[in-house]
Amino acid sequence: MKQIDAIELLVEKFLDGRTTNAEERVLYAWFRSNDVPEEWEYLREMFAWYEEGMAESTMQITQPAKYVSLRRVVRWVGGVAAAVIIGIVAWLSVGTSSSNSVYYEGYIVENGIRYDNIEDIEGDIEAMMNRADQIEDMANDLLAWADI
Amino acid sequence: MRKLLIVALLLVAGIAESSAQGHIDALMQRELHYPSSKRDVVLRSAVKRDPDTGEIVKRVTELNVRDDKALSQEFVSAFLADCESADTWSCDDKNGKSTDYILVWQNPKRIYSLKRFDDAIIVNIQVIYSQDENTNPKTE
Structure with missing residues (x-):
């Protein structure tokens, strides 16, 4: 696995609140010393902020909502799409049964x-x-x- | 000669029986096919189907006549003429102000009803093809 893939996994884990202190230190160090992709620049700033505040702050860190991995987006979109499809099918089935109106040939x-x-x-x-x-x-x- | 007379009488009786609701049907057909814009008449017709099978449960035709004394009286006369051949019938006359008639024939099941209020009438004709769950057949 490429290092950047491993870092991406760690970032996802961090955003899910599942990283250990050691893993977080890995992230801080990597973002501090490496050339990060342009789309991850904001993460560099974020981890720098965390690293500075980690030693002194006892406040609970809220996970930043800005970064969302493609995988998560795909999962989310897929879930929403499935819910929409289920809703449409359910609505159509109700609509169908009511549109087979008992008063069909009326005038x-x-x-x-x-x-x-x-x-x-x-x-x-x-x-x-x-x-x-x-x-x-x-x-x-x-x-x-x-x-x- | 005697045999011929008996056959003729039987034939007439058969014809009379086959047109059991003939008077009412004839009037209704006339109103169906020749609706008049001059009359204050509303005609409704619809078929009720079983939503699961699509089969026809009943066919209902209703005629609502307002302020047409002549037509109202025609229908009353038709009901009186046809009630003798009905399998069962009822007439409820409320001191001449309103009258309710119900005529019922079985096989096929047909229900003819007339409600009269002064010069206004509502004639409801229904042919029942099958009993659906929304009606409440009386059982003893």
């Missing part, structure tokens, strides 16, 4: 004008179906009373 004719956009008339049709269900209940009562 209304009012004063000679026909309305058959189910989205516009759904409420009206549903009210009619509710009335029909109540009437059917009454009819069933009649049939039961007549013993048919």
Whole structure:
């Protein structure tokens, strides 16, 4: 493994709060004395700050949020994408079942004008179906009373 | 001659039976196919399907007539004419102010109802193809 790969792993470990004191000293020393890639310049400043404050400070160090490894980004994006896909599938399945509306072939004719956009008339049709269900209940009562 | 007469009578009876709801259906078909913009009439029609199987549970047609005394009376007369052939029926007349009719035929199951308020009526016709879980069939 190249040294820079090992350092990258240590940086990730540091940001996760899992490094030992010895590992952190390795990071401080490396960033202090080596030519770091341009995109890691801010890490040099960060570790320098930590190194200066380590001996005296007892404050809990909060992990800087600025550096995020590509691997973590990929993992995060993948997780979000999976959640979005699951959400879409769940929404579509609910949407599908409700779009197989029980009032599929419906229309209304009012004063000679026909309305058959189910989205516009759904409420009206549903009210009619509710009335029909109540009437059917009454009819069933009649049939039961007549013993048919 | 006597045999011919009996056959003729049976034929007439058969025709009469086959058009059990004939009067009501004829009026409804007329309103379906010749809706008038001059009348204050609303016609609704829809099919209820089982969401799981897609099969038709019932077909409902409803006619709402307002301020048309002649048409309202036509439907009342049709209901009275057809109720004799119904498997069961009920009529609830509330002191002449409103009237409710329900006529039911089995095999296939058809339910015809009429609600009358003065000169306004609501006619509801439904053909039941299968019992769905939303209705409550009465059992003893």
